[in-house]
Amino acid sequence: MTVHAMMPEATHDEAARFAHVVSLKNFLMRNLEPKWRGYVDEHLTPQFAAAGRDAAEEYRDLERRLAKLGAYRTWQALTVAAQEEMWRSVGQCVDRQLGDLDTRAKTIDGGSVRTDSEFVAPRYLSKVDIHLMPGGYAADRGGDDVRQGAVFDKAAALYHMGRNGGELNDVRGHTIVQHLFERYGNLQPKRILDIGCTVGHSTTAIASYFPDAEVHGIDVGGALLRYARARSASLGQKVHYSQQNGEQTDFPEGHFDLVVSSAVLHETSFSALPRIFKEAHRLLRPGGVMINLEVPLRFDTHSTWSRIRGLFEALHNNEPFWIGAQTLDVGAIAKSAGFAEVLAGYQNATPKADRAAAPTFTTKSGPVHVVWYMVSGVK
Numbered sequence: 001m002t003v004h005a006m007m008p009e010a011t012h013d014e015a016a017r018f019a020h021v022v023s024l025k026n027f028l029m030r031n032l033e034p035k036w037r038g039y040v041d042e043h044l045t046p047q048f049a050a051a052g053r054d055a056a057e058e059y060r061d062l063e064r065r066l067a068k069l070g071a072y073r074t075w076q077a078l079t080v081a082a083q084e085e086m087w088r089s090v091g092q093c094v095d096r097q098l099g100d101l102d103t104r105a106k107t108i109d110g111g112s113v114r115t116d117s118e119f120v121a122p123r124y125l126s127k128v129d130i131h132l133m134p135g136g137y138a139a140d141r142g143g144d145d146v147r148q149g150a151v152f153d154k155a156a157a158l159y160h161m162g163r164n165g166g167e168l169n170d171v172r173g174h175t176i177v178q179h180l181f182e183r184y185g186n187l188q189p190k191r192i193l194d195i196g197c198t199v200g201h202s203t204t205a206i207a208s209y210f211p212d213a214e215v216h217g218i219d220v221g222g223a224l225l226r227y228a229r230a231r232s233a234s235l236g237q238k239v240h241y242s243q244q245n246g247e248q249t250d251f252p253e254g255h256f257d258l259v260v261s262s263a264v265l266h267e268t269s270f271s272a273l274p275r276i277f278k279e280a281h282r283l284l285r286p287g288g289v290m291i292n293l294e295v296p297l298r299f300d301t302h303s304t305w306s307r308i309r310g311l312f313e314a315l316h317n318n319e320p321f322w323i324g325a326q327t328l329d330v331g332a333i334a335k336s337a338g339f340a341e342v343l344a345g346y347q348n349a350t351p352k353a354d355r356a357a358a359p360t361f362t363t364k365s366g367p368v369h370v371v372w373y374m375v376s377g378v379k
C-alpha cells in the first residue's frame, strides 16, 4: 500500500536499495557527523582560541583545516555518494513505471494545472541541480510527463528520513498553519497561495484546514506541477497549480488572503528574495498575511559546526544560497517589502495544527525538523 495513489510503488529489491540509502545516510549523520562536531568543538576551536582566533567567525578557514584530513574527505565523499545513490535508485524505480504514472495522473480528477511551454526558470534554479537532483526542479519532458514530480516525492521521504511526516512529508505545512493559528488566529483565508510548492507536500496539508478556500501553488517545473495536482487530488484536496516565477506572477493585485512559502528562501538568491516578498505583498489584500518557513540553522544562533555543515550544503549539495539565507536579515527584507507587524522566530514542528494548542513560537532556536524558522507579516 502506498500513502496516496500517485506515489511510485517499490519492488522488494527497490525497497531494499532504498533501505540501504537510508541506513547509510543515518550512519553518516548520526554516527559520524557528531564525531566531526566534537572534533571541531573540543580540538580545533580551542586551538583557534589559543591563537587568539574566533573559530565561529573563521569557520571557512577551519573547514580548510578539516578538509586536509583524509577521514573528513571520506565522510564528505560518502555523504555525496549516498545522495547520488538516492536519486539514482529512485530514478530507476520511477522509470520502470513511468508510463503508468503519467496515465494514472490523468485519471485522477480534481484541481487544475496550468503549464507554460515558454516558461524560463530563473537562473538560480536552472544552473545548478539543487540537492544533486538530476535535471533540477525544472526538468520536464512536456505532454503528460510527471517524472520529476514522482522522483521528488519518492526521494523526499528518503531524504528527510521520516523527520518531516514520513511519506506525506507534510509537517512543514502543518507548522505553517500552526503559526497562523497562533499569531493570526482571526484570519479566515478564502484564497491561499503557496510559492515554491514543488509537489504540494505543504500545500496539500494547508488546504486540508480550509476546505472552502481556493488554494494555489506555483513552481517552475511542469512535471512537478502535473504530479502535484494529481497527488493533492488523490489526497482529497483540489489545488490549482501553475508554472510561474514567484518573483512576478500573473495573479491580480490583492487576490490572496494568505501567501506562504516553505523551505524556498534558501533556494533563491540575494536579488530574488526581496522581489518574492514584494510580489507577495502585491498579491495580498490589505490585512492579508505572509508566512515563510525556513531552515532554522541561522548563523546567529547555531554552532561553528553548523556553519561548516552549511558550507558543505552550499558546496557539495548544490545549495548556493544556503549561507546567504542563514545570515540575511529576512525580517528586515519583509519590512522593506512593505509588511507590518513582522515576526521572525522559531516555531515547533507539528504533525497537526491545533487552534487550542499551547503557543510554541519563540525566539529560541533548535535543531532542524524540531523547530522551523518563521518570518511572517501583515499587509
Ligand SMILES: C[S@@+](CC[C@H](N)C(=O)[O-])C[C@H]1O[C@@H](n2cnc3c(N)ncnc32)[C@H](O)[C@@H]1O
Pocket: 122, 125, 137, 172, 173, 195, 196, 197, 198, 199, 200, 201, 202, 203, 218, 219, 220, 221, 244, 245, 246, 247, 261, 262, 263, 264, 267, 268, 272, 276
Ligand atoms: C525545497 S523546495 C520547497 C518544498 C515545498 N515548499 C514543501 O514545503 O514541501 C523549494 C522549491 O522552491 C521553488 N522555487 C524557488 N524559487 C522559486 C521561484 N522564484 N518561483 C517559483 N518557485 C521557486 C523550487 O523550484 C523548489 O521546488
